[in-house]
Amino acid sequence: MDFKSVRKTSIKSEYNLHFTNQYDWYGKVPEVKGNEIFCVTMTKSDSDWNDTTFSSHLEEVENGTQLDFAHKDWLKNNHHYRHSSFCWAMLLNGLKNYLEKGIVVPFLDRN
Numbered sequence: 392m393d394f395k396s397v398r399k400t401s402i403k404s405e406y407n408l409h410f411t412n413q414y415d416w417y418g419k420v421p422e423v424k425g426n427e428i429f430c431v432t433m434t435k436s437d438s439d440w441n442d443t444t445f446s447s448h449l450e451e452v453e454n455g456t457q458l459d460f461a462h463k464d465w466l467k468n469n470h471h472y473r474h475s476s477f478c479w480a481m482l483l484n485g486l487k488n489y490l491e492k493g494i495v496v497p498f499l500d501r502n
Contacts, residue, residue: 406431416440439471445479458483 400423408416416436421444423429430446445462462479465472481501488494 400429405434408436422446437471439465439467439469440475442466 400420402420402423404420404423406418406420408414408418410416414437416433418431418433418436421430421432426449428446428448430444432444433440433442435441443462443464446460448459450457450459460479460483462475485494485496485501488496
């Protein structure tokens with residue numbers, strides 16, 4: 392998915408989040424607002440992820456842009472929930488390091 396396609400996204404747009412053949416997931420957009428809000432509700436994924444929604448909200452602040460991220464509507468606080476929460480934290484930290492310092496960590500080096 393590229394950012395140009397996100398800008399053209401509308402409510403009920405569907406995305407195929409094809410990570411691997413084992414993780415060929417789908418989600419629909421329940422909410423989008425310009426370059427400020429983007430949400431995806433999982434429709435075909437791991438059973439723990441189905442019907443969960445992840446979202447980002449960008450807001451201009453005094454010294455830059457603030458990102459509020461959430462992944463909500465989990466049914467259980469189980470291992471998969473905790474593992475996913477950790478992975479989101481690592482991904483967001485990688486994004487921060489890229490935006491602020493230009494650091495790129497190759498996919499195979501992430502763990």
